[in-house]
Amino acid sequence: MQKPPIRIIAPGRTYRNDSDQTHTPMFHQVEGLVIDTSSHIGHLKWLLEEFCRAFFEVEKVEMRMRPSFFPFTEPSMEVDIRCKRVGNEVRFGEGDDWLEILGCGMVHPNVIRFAGLDPDVYQGFAFGMGIDRIAMLKYGMPDLRAFFDADQRWLNHYGFRPLDLPTLVGGLSS
Amino acid sequence: MKFTLSWLKEHLETTASLDEITDALTRVGLEVEGVEDKAKRLAPFTIAYVVSAVQHPNADRLRVCMVDTGSGDPVQVVCGAPNARTGMKGVFSPAGTYIPGKDITLAVGTIRGVESHGMLCSEAELELSEDHDGIIELPADAPVGMGYAEWAGLGDPVIDIAITPNRPDCLGIHGVARDLAAAGLGTLRDRSVAPVAGKFPSPVTVKFDFGDTPALSPAFALRLVRGVRNGPSPEWMQRQLRAIGLRPINALVDITNYLTFDRGRPLHVFDAAKVKGDLVVRRGREGETLLALDGKTYAVDPSICVIADDNGLESLGGIMGGEASGCDESTVDVLIESALWEPLNIAQTGRKLGINSDARYRFERGVDPAFMLPGLELATRLVQELCGGEASEVMVSGAAPERHLTVAFPIAEVKRLAGIDPTEDEIRTVLTALGFTISGNAPSLSVGVPSWRPDVDGKADLVEEVMRILGVDRVPSTPLPKSHNVSKPVLTLAQTRTRRAKRGLAARGLVEAVTWSFVAKPVAEVFGGGKPELALANPISTDMSDMRPSLLPGLLLAAQRNVDRGTADLALFEVGQIFRGIKPADQLTAATGIRRLSATVNGAGRHWQGKAPAVSVYDAKADALALLDVLGAPVDKFQIVAGAPSWFHPGRSGTIQLGPQNIIGWFGELHPSVLEALDVSGPLVGFEILLDAIPAPRARATKTKPPLELVSYQPVTRDFAFVVDRKVEAAKLVKAAQGADKGLISSVSVFDVFEGASLGADKKSIAIEVTLRPTQKTLTDEEIDAVAAKVVAQVSKATQGVLRS
Secondary structure, three states: OOOOOEEEEEEEEEEOOOOEOOEOOEEEEEEEEEEEOOOOHHHHHHHHHHHHHHHHOOOOOOEEEEEEEEOOEEEEEEEEEEEEEEOOEEEEOOOOEEEEEEEEEEEOHHHHHHOOOOOOOOEEEEEEEEHHHHHHHHHOOOOHHHHHOOOHHHHHHHOOOOOOOOEOOOEOOO | OEEEHHHHHOOEEOOOOHHHHHHHHHHOOOEEEEEEOHHHHOOOOEEEEEEEEEEOOOOOOOEEEEEEOOOOOOEEEEEOOOOOOOOOEEEEEEOOOEEOOOOEEOOOEEEOOEEEOEEEOOOOOOOOOOOOOOOOOEOOOOOOOOEHHHHOOOOOOEEEEEOOOOOHHHHOHHHHHHHHHHOOOOEEOOOOOOOOOOOOOOOOOEEEEOOOOOOOOOEEEEEEEEOOOOOOOOHHHHHHHHHOOOOOOOHHHHHHHHHHHHHOOOOEEEEHHHOOOOEEEEEOOOOOEEEEOOOOEEEOOOOOEEEEEOOEEEEEOOOEEEOOOOOOOOOOOEEEEEEEOOHHHHHHHHHHHOOOOHHHHHHOOOOOHHHHHHHHHHHHHHHHHHHOOEEOOOEEEEOOOOOOOEEEEEOHHHHHHHOOOOOHHHHHHHHHHOOOEEEOOOOEEEEEOOOOOOOOOOHHHHHHHHHHHHOHHHOOOOOOOOOOOOOOOOOOHHHHHHHHHHHHHHHOOOEEOOOOOEEOHHHHHHOOOOOHHHEOOOOOOHHHOEEOOOOHHHHHHHHHHHHHOOOOOEEEEEEEEEEOOOOHHHEEEEEEEEEEOOOEOOEOOOEOOEOOOOOOHHHHHHHHHHHHHHOOOOHHHOEEEEOOOOOEEEEEEEEEEOOOOOEEEEEEEEOHHHHHHHOOOOOEEEEEEEHHHOOOOOOOOOOOOOOOOOOOOOOEEEEEEEEEEOOOOHHHHHHHHHOOOOOOEEEEEEEEEEOOHHHOOOEEEEEEEEEEOOOOOOOOHHHHHHHHHHHHHHHHHHHOOEEOO
């Protein structure tokens, strides 16, 4: 097993028994985990702010962390971003709507203990988000189910060109 | 959980505005899901006096009313309500008002020749009830011109908050007020309860009878109040209950519902006259049933905790009471129950019986054990206040569990985990306001956890308490230190293969799709799946009943949806998981593509240079081999043999393998019967490559390529044509030729295949080009002839073919 420091990002298919405009029985979750001897909620906040700026491709994203509950983190938070809906379009950084984008928190001491580490020495944070859901938000898509319908017009519109490799230095969309 | 602003203020002394309160709730983790402010929404609706109501000249069912709205001249309104009449008072809305119950904005209209400048409203139009039989009638003393909502006491905003499962204490309004007071929104009112002295022993007792099985209730308190007069509860209580969506029933029942929300303390009342003998708390027995207060009959079993008397079952403990012993207007003696139940058992029972009661919701999350008796005293007081009566002594069985947990809390933990550095005073103030007791001094405090906070058991929990009350916005955004080194490659072989497969296939003009991991059982069966262990226990629909055995069905069905929408030429691919069993190793990653109609690698659609060719097995084969090449697979070592699984056309398909035990993938035309079974129209070809089946490259010390030595000796090509049996595969012949001299022969390719009568029955000719690339010296004619002879010998040995003359 790898010893800390650990920084992991893990995307994957996930399932649940739900189906409507904003829930699909299959979706894609991206989970992140950092374990070391010093990372705290301030670092988590910075990381998520930077992520939102890069992902949504806007300079100003106003983010709000709200105390919440998850069994594997303590303290736990949910993250909302400020936005305004204009028809099907979502504008970030303005308006009075707060849209929830992810859950996060400091890894629970019991989880660290189960991994064979001392929670008084090691600490870190974790976060998880439904990448389809936040893509839906970014592009103002009305229905999550369209992701899995494979309509050629949808795929051509939202898809990337084969050799467009999204990078931070080159940008995500071209 | 819903509560009104005025109800909250029963527990919180505050001058904060509604907005300040809702902001604070969300900030401390009690997320506001909605605020219903009827006063705001119904502001344009005012009290009006109907000066006159006369028959409409052109319509039997309409009346023309002159309405005094309290401002200027009377307004003419055409009204269709049967109860509109001269001299009544009602609710008026002028033109331009949005009518919530009808979702329209009122305009000045002409109804059968008579102008109407507003509307007299029904309760349904104001969304106050379903009643749309007539317009609202107000008493004669209702002041004309005043806002209706304000006059009717609808001005109390209803706040709806989401409570996370760790906060059972906030399932009572008192707990919510405590959090708000801690967050600086006011002062928590002291609502402690003085006991009511009992005048006589309770004539009914309660005992536990769990035998040698684990007890499902740790404690049960009971008391009789005799000589009560039950009837409707007072208006203030009914209004609060209605505002949060509860239906007032009678005072005794309303008191229990009121305290459920007020203090998060569910209670139950029995009509003592309907209880026979003493109460026993025990496990249910097979065959027993209870008609509960929701009008449904539930069958119980030994996993369910019940309350019984000599008549049989009377209540599902902690979940719902029984109809037979319920309180009604005739109740004179009432038994009040305040008990504790095992949270896990409550959750299991609730799920098993399908009951979502307010009591279950609280007991399964954990009610404050220390409030069992105060809750009973409070209920007694309310019963006596509203219904009179004389209280018995309290009868208690068992004992409420006491936790007395003290947590050692080094205050530096706040900085370590949350990144904020509050003063010791701030920390003390927050924790004390939340009901924690503190002894000791910094650097480490001894913190006593209150009985209503079962979620707190360590210092990380206390960090959360401090952080959420001081505000997460105080946490400074802190850049995560970057590693000093450039990171090493970390992607696994499977990860890099997945990425390359996607890029490679997309570059060949196939469009990436993501389809469901589930398919319908009959579809799974067509593609070799449908095993019972791969059927979902709880599928979302019959179309998604089984885990997919292949990516092909998802893509084929997607193709047909596109065809139905007018896109006939399609090339789609997916890289994703397929499922052959329930062991981890049975989940494989496949890269699969399909092409339909004329969507070849060169483009789709008709072309001026000629007829667009339909896709064929060779397009699928080219895709499969190109994919393997992109993945760096040892393509030259793979064998391609005719035929593929049953979902491919038997004569127009192939299998790519490394020996018969190691199948890499398949390609071909889809079998017509499969297209028919899926109701999909062709022509369709496809391939499926199992990324996990491709052998991993040999481990080497370095990934650097070895040095390249280029030689300049002349390469030589020679053509050969062999006559072989018709059933001989070209690949076999090519392989034989390659084996003739591995050192010299660099490539062998088929350039012609011919069948004809001149060759004889069941014969064909295969022509190959063999390239020799010498590495030591230029070849002489003799050496070339010697290799050619070896080629002929090897081919005839492997295929019995003869050189065509």
